[in-house]
Amino acid sequence: MKRFLRFYGAPMVIVVLGLVVAFLFMAPAPPKRVTIAGGASGGAYAATAENYARALRDEGVAVDVQTTNGSVDNLNRVKSRQADIAIVQTGLAADVGSNGAQSLGAVFYEPLWVFARAGRTAEQLQDLAGLRVAIGPEGSGVRVLASLLLSEVGVTEDRYTAVPLAGQAAAEALQRGEIDAAMVVSGPTTAWIAALIADRNVQLMSMREAHALARRHPYLDEVPLYRGVIDLAAI
Incomplete structure (x- = not known):
């Protein structure tokens, strides 16, 4: 035994130490299956999730994309381990809590648009x-953000009628005159955003509070939109 330990003891210790170091410090192998919490069908979040899903599938990873109610629902699914990855509105974790979920980085700017029926004061x-x-x-991020910003300027929930519509459904309701205004979140290339801007019965609010709100909330950015950038014919 002494002869065995003399010749093999040191190499065995080195091997054991190497295994311990590898276990403690080496990154685990990437998963072979992931679940992504996307968003409402036809929305920007769902489209982004599908783009990532295609890229992961090309690398041999099986991906399940979940249809959800939006950012709050997405974050809750990650926190409860119903999903591995989620597309979430920036700043949401600061408002509702992350509970251990970590951000991997920002993906794209997501403007908050405020539209109102023409003829109303909307400044x-x-x-x-x-x-x-x-x-x-x-369950949507836009509801959390809209409620927060309205309450900050003194428009509390008892001072307006909250309508649970978002995206294209909100845009169409505004165009039909079923609602007076809409706070929506979507990219500038979205077809229904362009349709609202071109609609003479609808006006886009240029928020006077934008600069102050961006200073108060670091996750918000003030982004100028110059006339004609989206549709010169609508000027």
Whole structure:
């Protein structure tokens, strides 16, 4: 035994130490299956999730994309381990808590648009008091953001009628006159955003509070939109 330990003891210790170091410090192998919490069908989050899913499948990873109610629902699914990855609105974790979920980075700018029926005063968020305003359904990030910003300017929930519509459904309701205003989140290339801008019965609010809100909330950015950038014919 002494002869065995003399010749093989040191190499065995080195091997054991190497295994311990590898176990403690080496990154685990990538998973072979992941679940992504996307968003509502036809929305920007769902499309982004599908783009990532295709890229992962090309690398041999099986991907399941979940249809959800939006950012809050997505974050809750990650926190409860119903999903591995989620597309979530920036700043949401600061408002509702992350519970161990970690951000991998920002993906794209997501503008908050405020549209109102033409003929109404719509120069600041306070002008939405007393109106029927689409702020998104429960479980959506836009509802959390819209409620926060409205409350900050003194337009509390009892001072307007919250309508649980988002995206294209909110846009169409506004065009039909079923609501007075809509706070929606979507990219500038979305077809229904362009349709609202081109609609003479609808106006886009240029928020006076934008600069102050961006200073108060680091996850918000003030982004200028110059006339004609989206549709010169709509000027």
